[in-house]
Amino acid sequence: MNSLSRRPLRRVLLSTVATAGGVVLLLSLKPHTTAEAAGATTRSAAPAPAPSASATSPAAGSGGSSGASGGTAGTRTVQGDTVQTRYGPVQLKVTLKAGRITAVSALQVPEDSPRDQEITTFAVPQLTQEAIAAQSAKIDTVSGATYTSEGYIQSLQSALDKAGG
Amino acid sequence: MADLADVAGVPGTDGRAGRVDRVDRADQDARADRVRRVEHTMGTVFSFDVRGGTGPRVEAALDAAVAWLHHVDEVFSPYRPESQISRLGAGTLALSKCTPEVWEVMRLCEDAERRSDGWFSARYGAGGAFDPTGLVKGWAVERAAAMLASAGAAAVCVNGGGDVQVHGGPWRIGVSDPLRKGALATVVHADGELAVATSGSAERGCHIVDPRTGRPPRAAPASLTVICRGLTEADTCATAGYAMGDLACGWLESLPGTRSFAVTADGSTWTTRGPGG
Numbered sequence: 054m055n056s057l058s059r060r061p062l063r064r065v066l067l068s069t070v071a072t073a074g075g076v077v078l079l080l081s082l083k084p085h086t087t088a089e090a091a092g093a094t095t096r097s098a099a100p101a102p103a104p105s106a107s108a109t110s111p112a113a114g115s116g117g118s119s120g121a122s123g124g125t126a127g128t129r130t131v132q133g134d135t136v137q138t139r140y141g142p143v144q145l146k147v148t149l150k151a152g153r154i155t156a157v158s159a160l161q162v163p164e165d166s167p168r169d170q171e172i173t174t175f176a177v178p179q180l181t182q183e184a185i186a187a188q189s190a191k192i193d194t195v196s197g198a199t200y201t202s203e204g205y206i207q208s209l210q211s212a213l214d215k216a217g218g
Numbered sequence: 219m220a221d222l223a224d225v226a227g228v229p230g231t232d233g234r235a236g237r238v239d240r241v242d243r244a245d246q247d248a249r250a251d252r253v254r255r256v257e258h259t260m261g262t263v264f265s266f267d268v269r270g271g272t273g274p275r276v277e278a279a280l281d282a283a284v285a286w287l288h289h290v291d292e293v294f295s296p297y298r299p300e301s302q303i304s305r306l307g308a309g310t311l312a313l314s315k316c317t318p319e320v321w322e323v324m325r326l327c328e329d330a331e332r333r334s335d336g337w338f339s340a341r342y343g344a345g346g347a348f349d350p351t352g353l354v355k356g357w358a359v360e361r362a363a364a365m366l367a368s369a370g371a372a373a374v375c376v377n378g379g380g381d382v383q384v385h386g387g388p389w390r391i392g393v394s395d396p397l398r399k400g401a402l403a404t405v406v407h408a409d410g411e412l413a414v415a416t417s418g419s420a421e422r423g424c425h426i427v428d429p430r431t432g433r434p435p436r437a438a439p440a441s442l443t444v445i446c447r448g449l450t451e452a453d454t455c456a457t458a459g460y461a462m463g464d465l466a467c468g469w470l471e472s473l474p475g476t477r478s479f480a481v482t483a484d485g486s487t488w489t490t491r492g493p494g495g
Contacts, residue, residue: 191390192390192391192392192402192405193267193375193389193390193391194265194267194375194377194382194389194390194391194392195377195380195382195391195392195393195394195402196377196380196381196382196391196392196393196394196406196414196415196416196443197380197393197394197396197416197418197420197421197441198380198394198396198416198417198418198419198420198421198422198441199262199355199379199380199381199421199422200262200263200379200380200421200422201261201262201379201421201422202258202261202262202263204421204422205262205263205379209392209394209400209402210263210265210377210380211263213265214254214256214265
């Protein structure tokens with residue numbers, strides 16, 4: 054029908070990627086009872102949650118040159134925009150060494166309830182692993198079920214767009 | 219070429235904000251020769267990624283492509299009472315008074331309906347009013363990407379809400395895993411004109427219905443990705459195949475120049491490869 058479709062595809066191959074994570078897993082967690090997007094209180098220090106120190110160690114690692122960009126041997130940090138989530142505002146910091154992500158940590162997370170702290174404790178280390186997995190997949194763009202404008206904020210495509218510069 | 223991939227794969231590197239203080243030479247070259255743009259319209263987000271051509275022609279083509287998407291939204295949005303599609307449906311605008319783009323889309327919808335044996339339909343709703351929403355976005359993205367390619371850009375990637383059209387390359391297009399948010403199910407490697415469209419319920423719930431029953435499809439996969447040269451076709455085939463449920467595999471297998479990839483509800487996957495695909 055369409056003459057284009059008769060031509061063979063040029064170099065198309067599907068390869069399976071075991072796990073390449075998205076960056077914003079944090080935002081897909083279940084809400085706690087009262088979700089007040091605007092009203093949640095926040096803190097502005099790096100997370101040091103008491104409950105399970107072992108789980109958070111990947112996120113806390115190598116924050117040496119925090120704050121401004123710079124640092125030696127290609128280590129630098131980048132602060133993300135503050136994003137309003139249904140749990141409250143979230144802001145993340147990414148540490149890169151020689152262009153590779155070595156850590157993700159939270160500058161600002163909601164801490165309205167013990168549930169919030171639980172989420173932070175779980176999500177931030179998870180986020181680090183997912184972000185590192187995503188860059189190892191080396192993708193340019195993402196195809197998936199159509200997202201809305203709101204859904205885009207949480208998407209891997211959004212993270213790629215921000216990364217591209 | 220590998221450097222381009224590295225640049226793309228590092229979330230958090232915000233080059234536009236001028237905070238990139240350390241990039242090696244290859245990265246710098248890659249950045250200088252690459253333009254990205256994000257545009258919100260049609261209720262979703264369009265991401266442009268253009269390599270190998272940042273001259274005035276490509277810049278102008280990028281502006282034109284963005285303007286084109288907004289134009290399409292104005293003409294075709296069913297959510298705007300003043301759009302041509304809304305007025306056509308309301309009977310206050312004659313088809314002959316519509317822009318020829320409406321005629322073109324109508325013809326493309328009929329093609330898609332015929333090709334899919336009625337599983338893609340722009341007239342399934344109450345009263346059979348013409349609703350080309352399922353085709354317009356893919357068609358608009360396909361044309362936007364062609365505008366950039368014909369302006370001389372060496373490699374073009376336009377992503378409209380999760381449906382992708384590329385020219386040139388190489389491009390690596392991740393396909394979302396519908397069962398694990400944020401993860402990828404597979405990666406499509408493209409070098410040349412290629413489209414990747416995915417249908418599924420992961421983002422907006424089940425919004426595709428069986429045009430024969432008006433109900434959600436039975437035995438639909440968790441997501442279905444169709445790969446062929448043009449996004450109008452890839453997108454409508456993904457929609458139709460999703461609605462077909464367990465009939466999709468056999469149908470997709472018969473489509474020339476087309477490949478597909480599905481993740482089923484239990485997490486298993488299947489692929490098809492049509493003649494010449």
